[in-house]
Amino acid sequence: MHKAWALVRANWLAATSYKLSFMFSFGSLIVSIVPIFFISGALQKTMADVIKGQGDQYFAFLVLGLIALNVVSSAVNALPSGLQTATSTGTLEALLATPTSLSALLAGLSGYEVLLALLRGFVMLVAAGLLGAHVAWLRLGASIPIIALVVLAHLPIAIVTAAMVLAFRTRGPLPQIVMLASTFLGGVYYPTTAIPGWIESLSAFLPLTYGLNALRPVLLEGRPLTAVWRDVSILIAFTVVTMAASAVAFRAALGYARRVGNLAQY
Amino acid sequence: MIEQSTITSAGAIAFVTPVVSSSPAVVLRGLTKSFPKQRGWRAMFSGKAPESVRALTDVSCEVRSGEFFGLLGENGAGKTTLFKILATLVTPDSGSAIVGGHDVLKSPSRVREVLAPVIADERSLHWRLSGRENMRLFAALHGLRGAEATRRIDELLGLVNLVTAADRLVSGYSSGMKQRLLVARTLLARPSVLLLDEPTRSLDPISARSFRQFLREDVALAQGCTVLLATHNAEEAFELCDRVGVLHRGRLVATGATPELAREVGEDRFAIWIRPADQSAIDTLVARGVVRQVAVMEDVDGWSRIECDLRGGLDGAAEAIAFFALRGVSVARCEPVKLSLADLLERVLARHANA
Numbered sequence: 001m002h003k004a005w006a007l008v009r010a011n012w013l014a015a016t017s018y019k020l021s022f023m024f025s026f027g028s029l030i031v032s033i034v035p036i037f038f039i040s041g042a043l044q045k046t047m048a049d050v051i052k053g054q055g056d057q058y059f060a061f062l063v064l065g066l067i068a069l070n071v072v073s074s075a076v077n078a079l080p081s082g083l084q085t086a087t088s089t090g091t092l093e094a095l096l097a098t099p100t101s102l103s104a105l106l107a108g109l110s111g112y113e114v115l116l117a118l119l120r121g122f123v124m125l126v127a128a129g130l131l132g133a134h135v136a137w138l139r140l141g142a143s144i145p146i147i148a149l150v151v152l153a154h155l156p157i158a159i160v161t162a163a164m165v166l167a168f169r170t171r172g173p174l175p176q177i178v179m180l181a182s183t184f185l186g187g188v189y190y191p192t193t194a195i196p197g198w199i200e201s202l203s204a205f206l207p208l209t210y211g212l213n214a215l216r217p218v219l220l221e222g223r224p225l226t227a228v229w230r231d232v233s234i235l236i237a238f239t240v241v242t243m244a245a246s247a248v249a250f251r252a253a254l255g256y257a258r259r260v261g262n263l264a265q266y
Numbered sequence: 267m268i269e270q271s272t273i274t275s276a277g278a279i280a281f282v283t284p285v286v287s288s289s290p291a292v293v294l295r296g297l298t299k300s301f302p303k304q305r306g307w308r309a310m311f312s313g314k315a316p317e318s319v320r321a322l323t324d325v326s327c328e329v330r331s332g333e334f335f336g337l338l339g340e341n342g343a344g345k346t347t348l349f350k351i352l353a354t355l356v357t358p359d360s361g362s363a364i365v366g367g368h369d370v371l372k373s374p375s376r377v378r379e380v381l382a383p384v385i386a387d388e389r390s391l392h393w394r395l396s397g398r399e400n401m402r403l404f405a406a407l408h409g410l411r412g413a414e415a416t417r418r419i420d421e422l423l424g425l426v427n428l429v430t431a432a433d434r435l436v437s438g439y440s441s442g443m444k445q446r447l448l449v450a451r452t453l454l455a456r457p458s459v460l461l462l463d464e465p466t467r468s469l470d471p472i473s474a475r476s477f478r479q480f481l482r483e484d485v486a487l488a489q490g491c492t493v494l495l496a497t498h499n500a501e502e503a504f505e506l507c508d509r510v511g512v513l514h515r516g517r518l519v520a521t522g523a524t525p526e527l528a529r530e531v532g533e534d535r536f537a538i539w540i541r542p543a544d545q546s547a548i549d550t551l552v553a554r555g556v557v558r559q560v561a562v563m564e565d566v567d568g569w570s571r572i573e574c575d576l577r578g579g580l581d582g583a584a585e586a587i588a589f590f591a592l593r594g595v596s597v598a599r600c601e602p603v604k605l606s607l608a609d610l611l612e613r614v615l616a617r618h619a620n621a
């Protein structure tokens with residue numbers, strides 16, 4: 001944990017050394033929330049019945065979906081991107097030569113981006129609250145384990161992608177497929193129940209579906225965590241199974257990279 | 267004179283050397299490694315196994331504790347591959363490598379606790395962090411915390427003379443400063459074995475000389491590390507190392523104590539400036555076996571510079587000068603020639619073939 005945190009801290013210091021860029025990234029969040037406020041306001045009447053059971057206000061529904069999507073995007077892309085950067089800048093070789101466990105290294109390489117996405121999500125939620133989003137602020141604490149589970153459930157995808165980067169220097173199609181499917185079938189812009197026909201059944205394979213099904217009742221309707229236990233349990237099961245498989249894939253990729261000698265080449 | 271020479275199991279010429287410590291820090295036995303070649307499109311879809319390139323062949327050698335060991339070889343000789351195997355970044359196809367009593371394949375994490383590679387590539391530093399923050403990150407990765415980490419960082423920044431620049435961003439450092447920071451970063455873990463892969467390649471000659479002095483005095487002697495230095499600079503290897511191994515196309519073709527190796531393969535090469543270039547005199551010296559491998563290099567104002575091997579070194583030089591004088595040939599200068607890596611390899615390979 002100490003080692004992973006040291007890497008997260010180093011990435012934070014490096015990112016904040018570009019002060020203007022760092023400030024703009026938060027400034028743009030505030031600006032982007034304004035058009036969402038007006039568009040969702042215009043669609044409120046149309047969407048009111050569709051989103052029933054997941055909050056009564058489409059603005060809050062949409063903002064929470066977009067925050068979750070951003071967090072998922074970071075969880076899926078941070079590790080392969082961190083690995084690619086560390087390979088191309090040459091720091092990976094130095095990191096791998098230290099007595100640091102693989103899990104600490106992976107957590108450290110991706111931790112900063114994920115934590116930043118969570119921070120950006122919180123800033124966006126506060127900005128939405130200031131614009132009148134109906135958020136059950138007292139349930140913020142209960143939403144944290146759900147958000148953590150959403151991140152954890154997507155980490156195996158990141159680990160498999162990182163394994164591809166390590167072995168073949170390409171991310172492969174997996175992260176794009178997951179992000180595309182999560183965006184349109186994960187319940188970000190509309191509940192999955194509104195998806196027509198057989199396409200709806202595809203949403204059952206996406207962890208974001210269960211994450212948002214759990215998050216919205218808790219954070220927008222103020223329901224307790226126990227009310228969404230079914231979705232939370234599925235997220236836990238999904239995480240456990242895919243995490244074990246991804247760990248095997250990553251170790252195999254690492255062994256392959258050590259054999260062919262491209263561990264620190266770019 | 268070399269007292270004794272033998273052929274090791276790997277076929278390398280070995281010389282009896284002064285003992286630094288009886289316990290070996292690094293033991294290599296029959297280390298072999300090939301890498302797959304890049305395939306073309308047709309080969310990729312034909313299902314054929316990729317061809318491979320042999321990087322190391324049956325490399326065997328021992329480096330004793332406290333020794334400064336040089337690995338000399340041209341580009342592509344296998345030096346970096348050998349170092350990456352020792353650093354557990356590449357797995358060998360066959361053979362074994364033991365570092366501090368730990369096998370690189372069976373106990374890689376133990377190996378990483380005792381051995382540290384100085385990644386000479388400046389890019390391996392975090393340029394957007396200060397020197398101190400770079401050190402703090404790697405102190406944490408090596409398990410150092412709190413006051414102990416701070417003390418060690420301050421001590422090492424002092425050692426590499428970077429105290430005043432410690433809080434500046436590394437992006438503003440000169441190449442020499444970055445190299446010193448890379449060494450300091452590596453020493454954080456108090457490694458007993460240090461790998462240096464061409465550490466002076468990006469330094470100007472003056473910085474390189476002071477960096478070599480720093481490596482010898484402040485790193486090897488003061489810190490008590492066993493140091494393995496990979497270089498293609500023969501002068502650097504002879505200046506720094508107790509013993510040198512010569513790698514050629516993945517094979518360790520010679521190992522020996524530096525003074526003996528330098529004398530055996532290099533110290534009888536001389537440049538002599540004579541006028542006139544009396545070919546018959548030169549031929550007579552060759553016939554008598556006093557000089558060998560003569561090459562007339564240049565002619566300036568009637569003075570010819572010839573390079574040759576002189577039997578017996580300085581004694582041979584005296585004999586040649588006396589003979590030239592007897593034949594009425596003026597000798598303006600006679601000096602030893604510093605051996606280039608190419609010359610050294612040529613001679614070592616010739617000796618290897620004879621052995």
